[in-house]
Structure formats: structure tokens, C-alpha cells
Amino acid sequence: DSGVTQTPKHLITATGQRVTLRCSPRSGDLSVYWYQQSLDQGLQFLIQYYNGEERAKGNILERFSAQQFPDLHSELNLSSLELGDSALYFCASSPLAGDADTQYFGPGTRLTVL
Amino acid sequence: GQQVMQIPQYQHVQEGEDFTTYCNSSTTLSNIQWYKQRPGGHPVFLIQLVKSGEVKKQKRLTFQFGEAKKNSSLHITATQTTDVGTYFCAGPRAGSYQLTFGKGTKLSVIP
Numbered sequence: 197d198s199g200v201t202q203t204p205k206h207l208i209t210a211t212g213q214r215v216t217l218r219c220s221p222r223s224g225d226l227s228v229y230w231y232q233q234s235l236d237q238g239l240q241f242l243i244q245y246y247n248g249e250e251r252a253k254g255n256i257l258e259r260f261s262a263q264q265f266p267d268l269h270s271e272l273n274l275s276s277l278e279l280g281d282s283a284l285y286f287c288a289s290s291p292l293a294g295d296a297d298t299q300y301f302g303p304g305t306r307l308t309v310l
Numbered sequence: 311g312q313q314v315m316q317i318p319q320y321q322h323v324q325e326g327e328d329f330t331t332y333c334n335s336s337t338t339l340s341n342i343q344w345y346k347q348r349p350g351g352h353p354v355f356l357i358q359l360v361k362s363g364e365v366k367k368q369k370r371l372t373f374q375f376g377e378a379k380k381n382s383s384l385h386i387t388a389t390q391t392t393d394v395g396t397y398f399c400a401g402p403r404a405g406s407y408q409l410t411f412g413k414g415t416k417l418s419v420i421p
Contacts, residue, residue, distance in 0.1 A: 198352070229409075238413035239353065239398065252408045286352060298343065299409065301352040 199223065200302035202287050208308045214275040217305045221268055221289030227251070228270040229299060230262055233284040245270055246293040277309045312337050312403050316412035324420050329386040331415035333399035340402055342375055342382045343409070348395040356384075356397075389419050 199222035209215055221228050230242040241254035245264035256262075259277075264270045274281060286304045290297035313336040323329050333342065341360045345353040357366055359375035359382060366373045370393075372385045386393055396414040403410050 198354070231411075239400075239411040241408050241410070244408065254408055288353075298355045298358065299353075300355065301345075303352050 198300040198302065200287060200289050200300050202285075202302035202305050204305060205303065206306045206308075208310065209277060210310055211277055211279060213277050213309075214273065215277065215307065217272040217274070217285055217287075217307075219270045219272070219287030219289075219302060221270070221287075222300055225289035225291050225300070226268065227290045227293045227297065228264055228268070229288040229290070230256075230270070230272050231286040231288065233286060233304075234282075239286070242272070244293070251293050274307070279309050282307055282309045312401070312410050314399060314401055314410045314412040316399060316415055318415055319413065320416045320418070322418045322420060323389050325391060326388050329389050329393070329417055331384050331397050331399075331417075333382045333384075333412050335380045335401050337404055338379050340379075342379075343400045344373060344382075344384055345398045345400060345411075346395050347398065347414070351395075353398060386417075389417070391419050391421055393417060394419050 201220045203218045226247045229244045232240045242256040243262050244252040248264050259275050262272045284304045286301050288299040288301045290299050315334045343358045344356040347353045357373050363377045364375040370387045374383045396416045398411050398414045400409045400411040
């Protein structure tokens with residue numbers, strides 16, 4: 197158990213819908229990262245927040261957005277969902293924001309878009 | 311942009327055989343990290359290498375960081391069924407807090 201929690205575990209929805217994925221980092225960690233893992237694409241970095249502010253942006257679509265709240269939990273919002281958005285979405289956290297930081301991954305949310 | 315390549319993509323070994331996965335970056339890395347993801351699980355941090363030419367061992371696992379800090383390897387001696395999973399290397403993107411992950415090497419161990 198990494199100490200990072202993600203809800204829900206599974207999500208099944210239809211194309212065109214909007215969903216929100218939630219992540220609570222390990223106690224004391226200030227950084228939260230979101231990743232998308234598709235079958236043949238490995239781990240794609242989406243976005244990072246550090247202490248409530250956006251710190252780095254990866255290959256995140258405009259239909260996706262995220263935020264980190266004052267209590268440091270984070271939400272990833274996915275809208276106008278397409279079949280290709282079906283994937284595992286992982287949240288990770290680290291103590292600070294440095295590139296040397298170990299990242300601790302949550303169990304993931306499996307999103308299925310029908 | 312920065313690319314992190316891993317080979318092989320898949321590896322099937324007989325239990326007791328050795329296994330090696332290689333990681334190559336298109337740019338020099340300040341450090342490299344290795345993660346393991348068991349089937350149905352999430353990536354779990356294994357180790358971080360920082361110094362040029364660094365070698366670290368964890369029981370049957372040996373990690374190396376190249377002299378030029380652009381490549382790394384993970385070697386497992388005498389594989390066991392508990393070693394099954396996908397092994398990822400990851401390096402920080404220059405000037406960014408972002409980690410770039412390789413696509414991983416999926417290891418299967420035949421008992």
C-alpha cells in the first residue's frame with residue numbers, strides 16, 4: 197500500500213459524458229501527478245500540481261483538466277469522452293516537486309468509455 | 311522532445327534464467343528511476359541512480375547507470391515467478407519536473 201488513494205476504482209460511462217477522478221496523496225506529500233496508461237502506450241504523463249499550483253504539463257488534452265485543492269487532494273476531470281479515452285488513470289504523489297523525487301502511485305482508476 | 315526507449319518490449323524466460331532490460335535516453339539524465347508494475351497493479355518504485363557509472367544491487371537485481379548518463383540497465387539473476395511484471399525506467403525531462411517513462415519491458419517467467 198503506497199498511501200495514495202484513488203476513487204473510483206472502476207468507471208464505465210458513455211461517449212460524450214464527463215467524469216471526475218479523485219486522488220488523495222500520501223500524508224505530507226505536496227506534489228500530485230496524473231498519468232494515463234493505455235495498453236500499448238505505456239505511462240503517459242498528463243499533469244503535475246505542487247501545493248495547489250500547476251507545475252508541469254504533459255500530453256494532456258484540452259478536454260481534460262485537473263486541480264489540486266487546499267487539502268492537497270486532486271481531481272482529474274475528463275469531458276466529451278471518446279472511446280480512445282478508455283485507459284487506466286494513475287495518480288502519484290511525491291514529497292516535493294524536484295525531478296529526483298520518488299513517485300508513489302495509487303491503485304488507479306480504470307475508465308471504460310462505451 | 312526527450313525520448314526514453316526500452317528494450318526488449320517483452321521477455322519470456324524459464325525460471326532460474328537471467329533477465330536484462332535496457333533503457334536509453336535521447337538526452338543526458340540527471341538521474342534515472344526504475345519502477346515495477348505487477349499484473350493488475352500499479353507502478354512501484356524500485357531504485358534511483360544518480361551518479362555516472364553507478365551500480366546498485368537489491369538482492370538478485372542489479373541496476374547500472376551508464377557513464378554518459380544516457381543509458382541504464384536492470385539485470386535479474388536467477389529469475390523467480392515473483393519477478394513477473396513490467397519494468398519501467400523513467401528519467402526527468404530537462405528543465406522540467408516531468409518524468410518521462412519508457413514503454414516498459416514485460417517479463418514472463420515460465421515455472
